[in-house]
Amino acid sequence: GQQVMQIPQYQHVQEGEDFTTYCNSSTTLSNIQWYKQRPGGHPVFLIQLVKSGEVKKQKRLTFQFGEAKKNSSLHITATQTTDVGTYFCAGWGDSNYQLIWGAGTKLIIKP
Amino acid sequence: DAGVIQSPRHEVTEMGQEVTLRCKPISGHNSLFWYRQTMMRGLELLIYFNNNVPIDDSGMPEDRFSAKMPNASFSTLKIQPSEPRDSAVYFCASSFQLSNQPQHFGDGTRLSIL
Numbered sequence: 347g348q349q350v351m352q353i354p355q356y357q358h359v360q361e362g363e364d365f366t367t368y369c370n371s372s373t374t375l376s377n378i379q380w381y382k383q384r385p386g387g388h389p390v391f392l393i394q395l396v397k398s399g400e401v402k403k404q405k406r407l408t409f410q411f412g413e414a415k416k417n418s419s420l421h422i423t424a425t426q427t428t429d430v431g432t433y434f435c436a437g438w439g440d441s442n443y444q445l446i447w448g449a450g451t452k453l454i455i456k457p
Numbered sequence: 458d459a460g461v462i463q464s465p466r467h468e469v470t471e472m473g474q475e476v477t478l479r480c481k482p483i484s485g486h487n488s489l490f491w492y493r494q495t496m497m498r499g500l501e502l503l504i505y506f507n508n509n510v511p512i513d514d515s516g517m518p519e520d521r522f523s524a525k526m527p528n529a530s531f532s533t534l535k536i537q538p539s540e541p542r543d544s545a546v547y548f549c550a551s552s553f554q555l556s557n558q559p560q561h562f563g564d565g566t567r568l569s570i571l
Contacts, residue, residue, distance in 0.1 A: 377557055388548055389500070391559035434500065438556040444513060445490075445556070449499050 348373050348439050352448030360456050365422040367451035369435035378411055378418045378437040383450070389434060392420075415440070422453075430455055459483070461563035463549050469569045475537040478566045481530055482551030490560060491524055491534050492548040500548075506532065507555045539570045 349372045359365050369378065377396045381389040393402055395411035395418060402409045408421045418437075422429055435448040462481040470476060482489050490505040504514040509526045517524070521540070526532040536543055546567050550560040 379559065381560075388562040388565055389550075389560075391561070394557070394559065396557070436560075445502060445505065447500055447502060 348444055348446050350435060350437055350446045350448045352435055352451055354451055355449065356452045356454060358454045358456050359425050361427060362424050365425050365429070365453050366419060367433050367435075368417065368419045369437070369448045370417045371437055371446070372416075374415050374440040375437035376415075376440045378435055380409060380418075380420055381434045381436065382431050383434065384431040387431075392433075425453065425455060427455055429453055461549055461551050461561050463547075463563035463566050465566060466564065467567045467569075469571065470539060471571050472540055473538045474570075475535065476539045476543075476568060476570075478534040478547050478549075478568070480532045480534070480549030480551075480563060482532070482549070483561055484530070486551035486553050486561070487529065488552045488555045488558075489526060489532050490550040490552075491532070492550065492562075493545045494548065494565075495545045503534070505555075512555070541570045544568055544570050 350369055352369045377394055379394045380392040382392055383389045393409050398415050399413045400411040406423045410419045418435055432450040432452045434450045437446055464479045488507050491503040494500045503516045504524045505512055506526045522536055524534045546565045548562050548565045550562040552558040552560045
């Protein structure tokens with residue numbers, strides 16, 4: 347079936363370092379959404395990408411949607427302690443009404 | 458504006474008991490999603506509704522789980538009989554439309570089956 351692979355599962359960074367998480371779909375997506383879940387909280391919507399090759403920025407966060415609409419990435423520049431949490435991608439299949447979530451990437455700031 | 462409201466926030470019960478989780482979506486949203494989250498399995502999509510009709514229930518783990526949406530402002534997720542492996546945080550989310558709108562999550566129900 348349709349799958350979205352998200353890597354890495356965990357990323358440990360020093361505060362101030364960059365962070366990137368990647369999502370790859372087995373099939374074309376009509377759109378992709380990104381969510382952040384703080385420890386003990388619920389997922390919170392960050393952004394949606396719809397167009398092939400789309401790039402969107404939110405302050406230190408940069409989101410990309412691949413040309414083939416099968417992959418996406420989230421890059422955080424100069425991480426801060428407030429960035430700690432798990433980042434999920436979620437995509438809707440282009441050929442069916444099926445929502446597939448990535449497994450999430452946990453961002454951990456080294457003490 | 459009120460967000461997605463889930464009840465109860467916490468539930469502790471013994472195995473074999475029936476458990477009912479409740480969700481009130483954001484007013485005006487016509488799509489509703491139920492999720493389960495555990496350390497082992499991560500975030501799992503169980504079922505989602507559009508205009509009160511179940512669209513995809515392929516994530517429902519087994520027949521012990523059932524979900525209903527009798528009207529646009531209320532949904533339930535029922536587990537009968539409950540088992541310890543059902544212990545998890547259950548989230549409900551709603552969105553204005555099914556596939557191209559943000560999902561707004563409730564605070565979740567933390568379920569413990571003893």
